[in-house]
Amino acid sequence: xxxxxxxxxxxxxxxxxxxxxxxxxxxxxxxxxxxxxxxxxxxxxxxxxxxxxxxxxxxxxxxxxxxxxxxxxxxxxxxxxxxxxxxxxxxxxxxxxxxxxxxxxxxxxxxxxxxxxxxxxxxxxxxxxxxxxxxxxxxxxxxxxxxxxxxxxxxxxxxxxxxxxxxxxxxxxxxxxxxx
Numbered sequence: 703x704x705x706x707x708x709x710x711x712x713x714x715x716x717x718x719x720x721x722x723x724x725x726x727x728x729x730x731x732x733x734x735x736x737x738x739x740x741x742x743x744x745x746x747x748x749x750x751x752x753x754x755x756x757x758x759x760x761x762x763x764x765x766x767x768x769x770x771x772x773x774x775x776x777x778x779x780x781x782x783x784x785x786x787x788x789x790x791x792x793x794x795x796x797x798x799x800x801x802x803x804x805x806x807x808x809x810x811x812x813x814x815x816x817x818x819x820x821x822x823x824x825x826x827x828x829x830x831x832x833x834x835x836x837x838x839x840x841x842x843x844x845x846x847x848x849x850x851x852x853x854x855x856x857x858x859x860x861x862x863x864x865x866x867x868x869x870x871x872x873x874x875x876x877x878x879x880x881x882x
Contacts, residue, residue, distance in 0.1 A: 703878070705839065709739060709851025713841035720859060721748055721834045727760070728864040729801045732855040732877040737793030739851050741767040744842040745799070746857075749776070750833040756843035758832045762801050762812065763842075765790035773812050773820060775803055777827025785810045785820035798873045804863050805829060813866075815873050 705714055721727055731745055742763055749759015758778040766772040772786040791797055791814070800813040805826040812820050836843060839857060840850035856877035864872075871881050 703855075705854040705857075707840040707850045707852055707854070709736070709743075709849055711849055713849050714839040714854075716837035716839070718835045718837065720837055721760075721829065721832065724829050724861050725806050726804045726862050727802075727829065728860040728862065729760075729762070730856070730858040730860070730864070730869075730872060731762075731797075731799045731801075733764075733797050733799065734795040734853045734855070735764055735791050735793060735797065736851040739765050739792050740848045741765060742842065742844075742847045743850050744838070744847060745840070745850060745854075747836070747838045747841060747843045748832065748834045749843050750835045751843050751845075754845035759834065759836075759843055760801075760803055760829075760832065761842065762799070764797075764799070765792040771812065771814075771820070773801055773803070773810060775805075775810060775826055775832075777831030778833065779827060779831060781825060781827035781831070783810060783822060783824040783826045785812065785822050787820045798876075800864060800869045800872075802863055803829065807863075809863075813869050
């Protein structure tokens, strides 16, 4: 019942346009990360490419160089904002990560469980500047980056901002249990 990724090139792809017309987005992931993932392995990347690199998009990396997590938002006009925090999650299991990208209120952050662990750097472009032709799980929009070695137990996408209370309820309920 989980998406098992071996880090050898496999990944999942969702249909294009799933985030079109969003002004805010929340992505929830329950995952296990094997300890042998190289730096800059992406958990997900939504956007488009230009010559094998990210042109615009949202991506979350559980293990970036320097042993931190990184959330990045790039618009087509060249604006790039990010939020990051230590430690990275390589080798960890039973992680519940909630990514919130909210340009409307100039916020971009993520939770691991129920704690906010990030600070925004730079100005957030609006989500309308993302051309989500590729919506990838376990793969980066940069062709040179490695693919994920781990398991995705559940993956949810919400239009809008999920409240801290909803994140806490979902964390307590775990994957496969959706509380309305």
